[in-house]
Structures are given as structure tokens and as C-alpha cells.
Amino acid sequence: MIGKSSLIKPRLQVESELAPSRTASVLAKAVRAALSYGLLLGLVAIALILASVSPTFLTRTNLLNVALQASVVAVMAFGETFVILTAGIDLSVGSVLGLTGVVMASTTNHFGTPLGILTGLALGAMLGTVSGLFITQAKMAPFIATLAMLAIGRGLTYVFTNGQPILVHSPTFNFFGQGSVVDVPVPVILMFAIFAVCWVILTQTRFGRYVLAIGGNPEVTRLSGIPIRRYVTMVYALTGLLAAVGGLILTARLGTGDPNGGIGYELDVIAAVVIGGTSLAGGRGSVFRTLLGALIMAVVANGLVLLNVNPFWSQAVRGCIILVAVLADSVQRKSWYE
Amino acid sequence: MTEPLLRADGLSRSFGGVQALSEVSFAVLPGQIRAIIGPNGAGKTTLLDVLTGFTPADAGQAYLDGQPILGLPPHRLPGMGLMRTFQTARLIPTLTVRENVMLGGHHLTRSRFLAHGLGLPVARREERALRARADEILRFLELERLAESPAAALPAGLQRLAEVGRALAAGPRLLLLDEPAAGLNDSETLELASVLKAVRGKGVTVVLIEHNVNLVMSVSDAVLVLSAGMVIADALPEQVQRDPVVQAAYLGDR
Numbered sequence: 001m002i003g004k005s006s007l008i009k010p011r012l013q014v015e016s017e018l019a020p021s022r023t024a025s026v027l028a029k030a031v032r033a034a035l036s037y038g039l040l041l042g043l044v045a046i047a048l049i050l051a052s053v054s055p056t057f058l059t060r061t062n063l064l065n066v067a068l069q070a071s072v073v074a075v076m077a078f079g080e081t082f083v084i085l086t087a088g089i090d091l092s093v094g095s096v097l098g099l100t101g102v103v104m105a106s107t108t109n110h111f112g113t114p115l116g117i118l119t120g121l122a123l124g125a126m127l128g129t130v131s132g133l134f135i136t137q138a139k140m141a142p143f144i145a146t147l148a149m150l151a152i153g154r155g156l157t158y159v160f161t162n163g164q165p166i167l168v169h170s171p172t173f174n175f176f177g178q179g180s181v182v183d184v185p186v187p188v189i190l191m192f193a194i195f196a197v198c199w200v201i202l203t204q205t206r207f208g209r210y211v212l213a214i215g216g217n218p219e220v221t222r223l224s225g226i227p228i229r230r231y232v233t234m235v236y237a238l239t240g241l242l243a244a245v246g247g248l249i250l251t252a253r254l255g256t257g258d259p260n261g262g263i264g265y266e267l268d269v270i271a272a273v274v275i276g277g278t279s280l281a282g283g284r285g286s287v288f289r290t291l292l293g294a295l296i297m298a299v300v301a302n303g304l305v306l307l308n309v310n311p312f313w314s315q316a317v318r319g320c321i322i323l324v325a326v327l328a329d330s331v332q333r334k335s336w337y338e
Numbered sequence: 339m340t341e342p343l344l345r346a347d348g349l350s351r352s353f354g355g356v357q358a359l360s361e362v363s364f365a366v367l368p369g370q371i372r373a374i375i376g377p378n379g380a381g382k383t384t385l386l387d388v389l390t391g392f393t394p395a396d397a398g399q400a401y402l403d404g405q406p407i408l409g410l411p412p413h414r415l416p417g418m419g420l421m422r423t424f425q426t427a428r429l430i431p432t433l434t435v436r437e438n439v440m441l442g443g444h445h446l447t448r449s450r451f452l453a454h455g456l457g458l459p460v461a462r463r464e465e466r467a468l469r470a471r472a473d474e475i476l477r478f479l480e481l482e483r484l485a486e487s488p489a490a491a492l493p494a495g496l497q498r499l500a501e502v503g504r505a506l507a508a509g510p511r512l513l514l515l516d517e518p519a520a521g522l523n524d525s526e527t528l529e530l531a532s533v534l535k536a537v538r539g540k541g542v543t544v545v546l547i548e549h550n551v552n553l554v555m556s557v558s559d560a561v562l563v564l565s566a567g568m569v570i571a572d573a574l575p576e577q578v579q580r581d582p583v584v585q586a587a588y589l590g591d592r
Contacts, residue, residue: 206447206465209437216430223390225416225445225508284432 038328039277039292046299054306062302064185070298071187072097072246073265074291077272078198079242081290082235084273085202085215087282088142090236092131093243093269095153097262100124101247102157104173105166105257113172121244127153128240132233150266157259166257177252187249194245198287211235215282271318272297275325296321341404343368343543344389344512349398351381351388351567358384360567361398366512371534371544373554373575376564377588382547383425385564386514390415390422402512417445419511421504423518427497431490435481435500438489439472442507446471468507475503479533495522502533512543519550531557555579563587 050057057063076093083090100120108116127149134145168174179186202208213221214228222228246265251257276293278285300321304314342365351359358381366372374382387393389400391412399406402418415421421442429438447464476482479499484492492500498518505513518534519527527550534557538544548554554561554575561578563571565587571578578584 206440206444206461206468209433209440210444212432213430213441216432217428219392219412220424220428220430221441222412223415223422224441224504225413226441227411227413283430 039275039289039296039325042325042328043292043296043299046296046303050299050303050306054303056306057303062306064183064188066295066298066302067188067191068185069302070294071185071191072249073268073272073297074191074294075194075249076239076243076246076265076269077276077290077294078194078287079239080269080273081198081276081278081285081287082202082211083142083239084270084278084280085211085282085285086232086235087215087218087280088135088232088235089146089270089280090128090131090239091143091146091266092127092149092153093239093246094262094265095150095157096124096127096240096243097247097250097265098157098259099127099153099160099247100244101251101261102161102166102257102259104244104248105168105251106160108168108170108173109166113170116170116173117176117248120247121241124244124247125237125241128237128243129233131240132236135236136229136232154263161257161259163259165259168251168255168257174252174255177249177254187253190245190249194242195287195291202287207231207234212283215284217283268297268318271322275322277325293325296325340367342366343403344545345401346385346389347399347401349385349388349400350396351384351393352396357567359388359395362564362567362569363398364562364569364572366543366545368511368543369538369541370559371538371546371557373546373548373558373561374564375548375551375554375561375578376570379566380564381567382564383516384567386422386516386545386547389514390420416442416508416510419509420514421506421508421510421512422514423498423501423505423516425516425520427494427501429489429492429497429500429504431488433489434486435489435492435503436469436472436476436485438500439475439503439507440468442504443468443471443509445508472503472507475506478506478536479503495526498522499530499533502537506537506542510542512545513537514545514547516547517549518546519548519553527553 047057076097080090080093100123103123104116104120107119131146131149134140135142176186176190181189202211210221210226210228210231213224213226214231218228246262250261254261272294273285273290274280274293275296276285276289276291278289297318300317301314304311304317344366346362346364349359349362350357362381362385374385376382384393388395388408391408391410395408399408401407402420405418407415407418407420410418430441433441447468448460473482473485476485479502481496481500481503484496484500489497489500502513502515502518519530522530531553534544534546546554546558558575561571561573561575562569563578563581563584570587571581571584573581
């Protein structure tokens with residue numbers, strides 16, 4: 001290096017200034033760990049309370065049932081996490097689930113399971129790409145573009161089915177919802193497998209780094225040479241694809257392509273991401289936290305059933321969990337910034 | 339006669355009634371460190387914003403190696419060899435210093451999303467190459483010990499240095515730096531000066547917006563002086579220092 005000798009002395013001074021910042025970074029790590037850990041603790045605490053009041057809760061059957069209940073929302077929420085990390089939102093996931101579900105049911109009946117599933121997944125990715133293109137090329141707000149896709153997707157579902165459910169005849173197809181491997185339901189296996197893939201994509205690949213960068217500062221990311229429109233479009237395609245996986249699981253579980261499948265799921269999906277603490281402003285969050293968020297929602301829903309609470313309460317309780325989770329997150333984050 | 343690396347030709351830009359840039363023309367020769375100075379509000383940052391497509395110009399064009407660059411999508415600039423930094427460092431706070439530097443190398447890569455997602459060998463190889471390149475740059479800037487720190491944890495001066503690292507990762511021919519010495523103490527500024535000279539030593543041309551007169555005088559080969567959006571001097575550092583017009587512009591400002 002040129003001018004090395006002249007660099008040495010000033011560098012010492014810079015190093016000494018680093019001491020507080022290193023402490024700060026350790027502190028930041030600790031706080032971050034505590035936050036993930038806090039979410040985990042919350043889950044464990046809820047589980048302990050439920051276990052103490054209901055003998056059924058901690059049984060293997062019930063826990064697998066909880067995971068099964070969480071699976072559809074969790075898989076879709078992994079995709080939604082990517083969108084929210086880019087400071088976007090996808091309201092169309094429930095409709096994409098509905099449309100891909102009935103299309104899969106129909107194509108499976110006509111052309112067999114492999115082609116049926118592939119068609120559904122491709123359709124999901126395509127619908128996501130369309131939303132993505134409206135957002136990146138026509139510069140529409142994600143909220144608006146995906147709100148339109150929510151309506152279009154549901155409308156097409158009704159047109160396609162004439163409002164009638166489509167019975168799936170293939171046991172191979174239904175295996176993806178009703179089957180189990182070593183006593184673990186296939187949807188639960190799918191949920192964990194997709195979680196692992198999304199975790200790797202987000203934390204270990206260039207694509208994941210760009211998603212975080214786009215959410216952190218889109219202009220700087222673009223000026224670093226990254227074509228952010230292309231990446232944002234791909235993120236919506238990924239979310240559409242995972243909504244179609246949700247469609248696969250739900251349709252296979254019911255053995256029926258239900259034209260009303262997935263109505264209102266977008267709220268549960270976004271709630272799972274938000275409870276996990278992923279920032280709606282983009283750039284900060286993780287799929288692990290989203291998994292915890294989805295599990296917390298499923299555990300609480302399960303607890304309300306076990307405790308024979310009037311089911312009309314469940315929506316209100318879910319809302320309260322969102323408030324508590326976001327409040328806890330913002331309080332802890334403030335204490336670290338100040 | 340050497341061809342200029344960067345040539346600005348009659349750049350104008352107004353915001354409402356304020357003429358931020360008025361027919362600004364200049365040329366930067368390859369291998370130079372060119373300083374742009376001027377009182378606050380002279381239009382220095384607007385000039386960088388126009389050159390990098392942040393702000394469209396009302397009139398004029400700029401050429402990098404003879405190629406027009408105004409109107410290009412911003413993500414094309416690194417591929418053409420142009421990178422910039424900002425007055426307040428704009429790093430991605432949740433990424434580590436190394437990951438921030440790696441962002442700059444994007445245009446050198448070929449593999450696309452499917453290859454990343456599937457973990458294909460080509461993507462892994464590129465990822466390793468990007469990482470090695472970032473580490474080399476961090477060693478050059480003596481930031482290697484901070485490679486794993488989240489960018490948000492660095493003090494402002496080092497954030498700015500890391501931002502220079504991100505710009506260098508693109509392998510630029512021309513580096514535009516917006517007040518890199520702001521907020522640095524004297525010894526850090528001295529260090530920055532040697533970094534800049536070393537960068538020039540690697541064949542990178544540097545355009546530097548700066549308030550710190552000592553830094554400007556010690557590193558720059560030529561100085562462009564802006565005042566109220568107009569070029570009032572374009573000369574060697576020592577000539578600019580003695581220029582009565584420049585002195586008047588600065589004194590009138592204070």
C-alpha cells in the first residue's frame with residue numbers, strides 16, 4: 001500500500017475511537033439476540049400456560065396439529081417477509097392461494113398430479129410477477145397493485161369454478177395435505193423445508209443481501225449498480241410462488257379446490273410477519289422470526305379452542321397479540337437507540 | 339493532448355426560482371484528483387446529483403470517456419466506471435461492513451437469481467470472488483477488523499471510508515466523493531489524503547467536493563470553484579488560492 005508508514009499513527013487514534021462502537025455493536029448483537037429470544041420466550045410462556053391449564057396441549061398429536069394449522073400461513077408468510085423487507089406489501093396472497101388452488105385441482109384431475117402442481121406453482125409465480133411489474137414498471141404503490149390483484153385473483157377463481165368447489169380425485173395430490181412421513185404431516189415437513197430454503201436465500205445469498213439493501217436504501221442500492229426493479233419483481237414472483245404452495249397444501253388437505261379458500265389469509269400472513277418483528281419500513285427482519293410469529297398465532301388459536309373460549313373472541317385476541325408484539329419490539333429498540 | 343475522462347458541457351439546473359447550476363462546463367483528465375470547492379449553496383452537491391442521475395439536468399450533457407451519461411438508469415453507471423459517495427455516508431445499516439462493500443461489485447457478476455437460489459457453483463464462485471475482493475479493499479482501507487460489524491455501529495468517519503470501499507468494489511475509473519473529510523479530525527483527514535493518493539495510484543480518477551482547504555491543497559491536481567451555480571475559477575490549487583475572485587466569493591459568503 002502506498003503511504004503505509006504515514007497511515008500507521010493516525011490509524012492508532014482511529015482504533016481507540018472504535019472501542020465504544022465495538023461495545024455498541026456487541027450491545028446491538030445482544031439486544032438483537034434478546035429480541036429473537038424474547039419472541040421465543042413469549043412462545044414458550046404461552047405454551048407453558050396452556051400446558052398447565054389443558055392436559056391435551058402438550059400431547060404429540062396436538063402439537064403436530066398446531067404445526068399443521070400454522071403451515072399454510074407460515075409458508076405464505078415466508079414469501080411475504082421478503083416483500084416486506086423491500087418495504088413493500090402483498091395483499092393478494094389469499095387470492096393467489098385461492099386461484100392456484102382451484103386451478104391445481106382442475107389440472108390435476110385432467111392431466112395428473114405432477115403437471116397439476118407445476119401449473120399451479122407457475123401460475124402463482126406468474127401472478128406475483130404481474131403484481132411486481134405493475135409496482136416496478138408502472139410505479140404503482142404495492143398496496144394498490146396487490147389490492148387490485150386480490151380482487152382480480154378472487155374474481156377469476158369464481159369465474160373458473162363457477163363458484164363450485166372442485167373435488168380432487170388423485171390420492172397422490174392429496175398426500176401433500178393429508179399424508180405423513182414418519183408420523184409427521186407432510187404440510188409440516190413442507191413448512192420446515194421451505195423455511196430452511198428461505199433462510200438460506202435471505203442470509204447466505206446475494207439475492208438476500210440485495211433484498212435487505214433495497215429495503216435499507218433503494219437509491220444507494222441502485223447506484224451500487226443493482227437493477228432493483230428486477231429484484232423487486234422477483235421478490236413478488238417468489239411471494240406468488242409461495243402463495244401457490246399454500247394453495248397446494250390447503251387444497252390437498254381439503255381434497256377440494258375451494259373457491260373461497262384463502263379469503264382473509266393476507267391479514268394472518270402479514271400478522272405473522274409483523275409479530276415476528278420484521279419492519280414494515282423494510283430492511284430489517286428475518287424468516288426465523290416470521291416462523292415464530294406464525295407459530296405463536298397458531299398456538300394461541302389452538303389454546304382458545306382447548307380452553308373452550310367463544311370462537312368470536314379469536315379475532316380480537318389475535319389483534320391484541322399484534323399490538324403486544326409490536327409494542328415490545330419498539331420499546332426494546334428505542335432503549336438501544338437512546 | 340489527453341482526452342478528458344469526464345467532460346461536463348453546459349450543465350444547468352434550477353429548483354423553483356433558484357439557479358443551482360448555470361452552464362457549468364469543465365473537464366477532468368484521467369489520473370487527476372480534481373477538487374470542486376465553493377461556498378455553501380454554490381451547487382456542488384447538485385452537480386454530483388446531476389452527474390449521477392439523482393437530479394435531471396435542465397440543459398447540458400456530461401460525457402464519460404466520450405459516452406453521454408445523463409439520462410442513463412443509475413444502475414448502469416457502475417458498469418461504465420462511475421461511482422459516488424454521499425455527504426452523509428449511506429450504508430445499509432443492517433448489513434455488515436463487508437456486505438456493504440460487496441454490493442459495489444454487482445456489475446462484475448453474471449449469475450442471476452435462480453443460480454443464487456439453487457446454490458449453483460457459478461453463483462458460489464462469484465460469491466467467493468466478491469467476498470475476496472471486498473476483503474482486499476477493506477485491507478487497503480485498513481478496515482478489515484470491522485468487516486463483520488453491522489455498518490450502523492461504525493462512527494461517521496469510518497462509515498464514509500467504508501462507503502469509499504463500496505465505490506472501489508465496482509472497480510471504478512472515476513470516483514465522485516461528496517465531502518469525504520466532513521467530521522474527520524486532523525489525523526483522520528491526513529489518513530484520508532493518503533488513501534486518496536493511493537486510490538489515484540491505482541489509476542482511479544477522483545472528483546472531490548470538499549470544504550477542508552488543507553486537504554484540497556495537499557491532494558488535488560486541479561481545482562474547480564463554483565459560486566452561485568457558476569464556475570468562477572478552474573486552475574491549479576495554488577493559483578486558485580491567490581485568485582481575488584475566489585477570495586471575494588468566499589469572503590462575501592462569510
